[in-house]
Amino acid sequence: MSASQEQIDNLIQKEYKPGFVTDLEADTLPPGLNEDVIRAISARKNEPPFMLAWRLKAYQQWLTMREPDWAYLDYQAIDYNSISYYSAPKVKEAPKSLNEVDPKLIETYKKLGIPLHEQERLAGVAVDAVFDSVSVATTFKDKLKEAGVIFCSFSEAVHTHPELIQQYLGSVVPPSDNFFAALNAAVFSDGSFVFIPKGVRCPMELSTYFRINAANTGQFERTLIIAEENTHVSYLEGCTAPMRDENQLHAAVVELIALDHAEIKYSTVQNWYPGDEEGRGGIYNFVTKRGDCRGHHAKISWTQVETGSAITWKYPSCILRGDHSIGEFYSVAVSNHRQQADTGTKMIHVGKNTKSTIISKGISAGRAENTYRGQVKILPGAINARNYTQCDSLLIGPKCGAHTFPYIEVKEPTARLEHEATTAKISEDQLFFCQQRGLSAEDAVSMIVNGFCKQVFKELPMEFAVEAQALLGISLEGSVG
Amino acid sequence: MDSVEHYQAFFKTGEGQLFPWLEALRAPARERFVAQGFPNPLEEGWRYTPLRSLERVRFTPAEAMSGVPSEPVDLELLKEAYSVVFVDGHYVAAASCLEGLPEEVQLKPLSLALRTPGEDLQGLFEDTAAAASCHRLEDFNTALFSDGLCLDIQPNYRLEKPIVVLHLTQQAQGLNTLQHRLRLAKGAQAHLIEVFIGPNDHPSLTTSMTYAVMDENASLRHVRLQREGKASHHFSGLRLKLKRSARYQGHLASLGALWSRTEIHAQLGSSAECELEGLLLASGRQHQDVETRLDHGGTHASSRQNFRGIANERGRGVFTGRIVVDPGAEKTDAGMSIRNLLLSGDAEIDAKPQLEIHADDVKCSHGVTVGQLDEEAVFTLQSRGIGEQEARHMLTFAFANELIERIDHEGARASVRDAFKATLPGSDLGSEL
Secondary structure, three states, rough: OOOOHHHHHHHHEEEEEEEEOOOOOOOOOOOOOOOHHHHHHHHHHOOHHHHHHHHHHHHHHHOOOOOOOOEEEEEOOOOOOEEOOEEEEEOOOOOOOOOHHOOHHHHHHHHOOOOOOOHHHOOOEEEEEEEEEEHHHHHHHHHHHHOOOOOEEEHHHHOOHHHHHHHOOOOOHHHHHHHHHHHHHOOOOEEEEEEEEEEEEEEEEEEEEEOOOOOOEEEEEEEEEEEOOEEEEEEEEEOOOOOOOOEEEEOOEEEEEEOOOEEEEHHHHHHOOOOOOOOOOEEEEEEEEEEEEEOOOOEEEEEEEOOOOOEEEOEEEEEEOOOOEEEEEEEEEEOOOEEEEEEEOEEEOOOOOEEEEEEEEEEEEOOOOEEEEEEEEEOOOOOOOOOEEEEEEEOOOOOOOOEEEEEEEEEOOOOEEEEEEEEEEEOOHHHHHHHHHHOOOOHHHHHHHHHHHHHHHHHOHHHHHHHHHHHEEEEEEEOOO | OOHHHHHHOOOOOOOOOOHHHHHHHHHHHHHHHHHHHHHHOOHHHHOOOOOHHHHHHHOOEEOOOOOOOOOOOOOHHHOOOOEEEEOEEEEHHOEEOOOOOOEEEEEEEHHHHHHHHOOOHHHHHHHOOOOOOOOOHHHHHHHHHHOOEEEOOOOEOHHHHHHEEEEEEEOOOOOEEEEEEEEOOOOOEEEEEEEEEEEOOOOOOEEEEEEEEEEEOOOOEEEEEEEOOOOEEEEEEEEEEEOOOOOOEEEEEEOOEEEEEEEEEEEEEEEEEEEEEEEEEOOOOOOOEEEEEEEEOOOOOEEEEEEEEEEOOOOEEEEEEEEOOOOOOOOOEEEEEEEEEEOOOOEEEEEEEEEEEOOOEEEEEEEEEEOOOHHHHHHHHHOOOOOHHHHHHOOOOOOOOHOOOOOOOOHHHHHHHHHHHOOOOOOOOOOOO
């Protein structure tokens, strides 16, 4: 293509912007995993006994489980004993207000573009920021409290609302669910907790920012969102990590619970460090996300833009238990250089008149492998269940791979299901047409790719949509030429 | 005694002296099967198709030809064709008709060929011997096969008359294992029609593997009609190697058997064309499984797959279709469509269409639908004075008939259509269809 070599080189050399390290004193546990480590984590967080018991049980289950190997991923075996399971920025006492938060931390979030200070707020997004293992600050608490919404770090919720935690924790993703969920249950350090009481429409978008900073640590956070009857909440999640040569493990669990007429919209822009062109370093991202539509007319919508991580293993799912409930999954997964992504969704139809939509867009460039893996299961009795699935893959360059592995199981004769998948590349004609009208090759590719992803981007909240488009551009830089 | 031990007793050994190449093929298959037994549902390829019912019965191979076929066979189909008849896994010369075969065509049952001195069969077997078999049911077949068809067609010879291969099962608890080997030289053409027929009243197991190597520009049309008995188990596999510009057109109708699995694996060279069409009917307690895997290894190759499944009563239809595009296989054009009718609350459809793509300048797609008969169409027919039951039958038949219509051999088309009509549950349609 016509872009000069120099231009392309410039683009390739563009760095992963959030790849800096913040020099902070941290309280880090030595590497290794055993019951004592779990006890230490629980003690550091001053948890009630039920939490410790729950963690230990999960650990015992984890010991009996095998790491899953069915995904289309190729990575070096993870040594679970070389990881440090807890790292927290050192503070003498818990910060009472934002003024007491370490200025270096605030600086970090500023660099990442998250305005922690309420004065610098961006369109009223309440942020809970998780730095390595602990939540450092939650903004807009008062305003949310007024509406009755509980939005705080997980460790805070364990103390302030133990009854809710006991009732809902692990009810969607039990520790026994899979290897990584069990590991997370045993060692998770923090995360976000959201509770929307009956009849409340959350007045602002809630957001969590995850940041891995310390070396040789793993990050294990857990998010729990409970939306009671007649509620609405939109939740955003973003993540970054420094550039390092070694791989770091991130194993998170997200549980969503939607009761009658509740709607949860969960959006993720995942931009963990993807490793360099040769595949050195990068985050191993093994995430279990599941939503449970327990009530009738409940709706859970997952939107994800996956641009980061060396390895992505992630299947946000919906259990459509309530009659008339709706599950949605919109995904853009981009992999470049040597990234590998195996991601998709599960839609399990149990209730009557349940509906699900899956739109998945995979983009593969460089030497990357991008896989859609999904399951649509319609159980007997899910009368008039309806599913529509569309998986499109775009290949950029002859050395990448794009794969589609859907599983379709239908046991209900009134169900209707459609699935389609296509794979194609950006055609020379399209490119030529754009260039003829004065666009550079890079711009043309970017425009075509954005068009390809539009169906998903339009589901994202405004600020995120802008960020996602920019990210997509950066992720694919150097892939055309 | 477990099932593996039971079958071990029937393994073919002692061929090593006369046919070392055959022993070289069988020995590793034997070992793998003994070590690992039948596939189990924990394995990805068998997740929807358990072999429990197959393992429960101890099937026994018929020692030798037991006689001529007791039931009359599809005479219409045999007209104007060469025919090869296997009864209980053994070739029956009296029922077959190979008269007038041109010298360019070598067509012989394996049992006969092995007894003919100077016959060079090794060539037919070696091309696939190197490729490791993909699972233990295939190994089972290789360890046990007693007979089969050897077909070798000289370059540029076009065999117009079809070859009809009948597989009949008569013995109770019988085990039929056959392996067919086909080779079509450059530019050769053939038309093969395979029919599997069995009795309804007792279980039997038929496994049949077909290996076909098609050289440049060769062309094969292939119809397979499976209407085994209601208690039988059926496994048939096809392994195709399509070289440059070779063309394969396959039609499958899987209508019979209690448990059935049909596999079609093809390797496509440059500019090869592969067209697969298939119809599945699972009613009663039938389990119908079709698995395809197309490996696009060369540039400009194209493949089309078009399957339809009907699951009724307690039937279960399973589809797995994998399209693999190797690095460098640019300009591949691969499409797959799977459409299903799910007609009862106890029936089930499972589909696993897969794309695995390692080249960028390709066009690949797959589509799956699962649904019911269009209620408005049922109503329209009712409003024209047709009873509801009959209307549903007509629409179900029409759904299947769209594929049946595409079989170009008239006799084969009629056989498939008749078999489908006879198998469609509660079918008492008048002759107007």
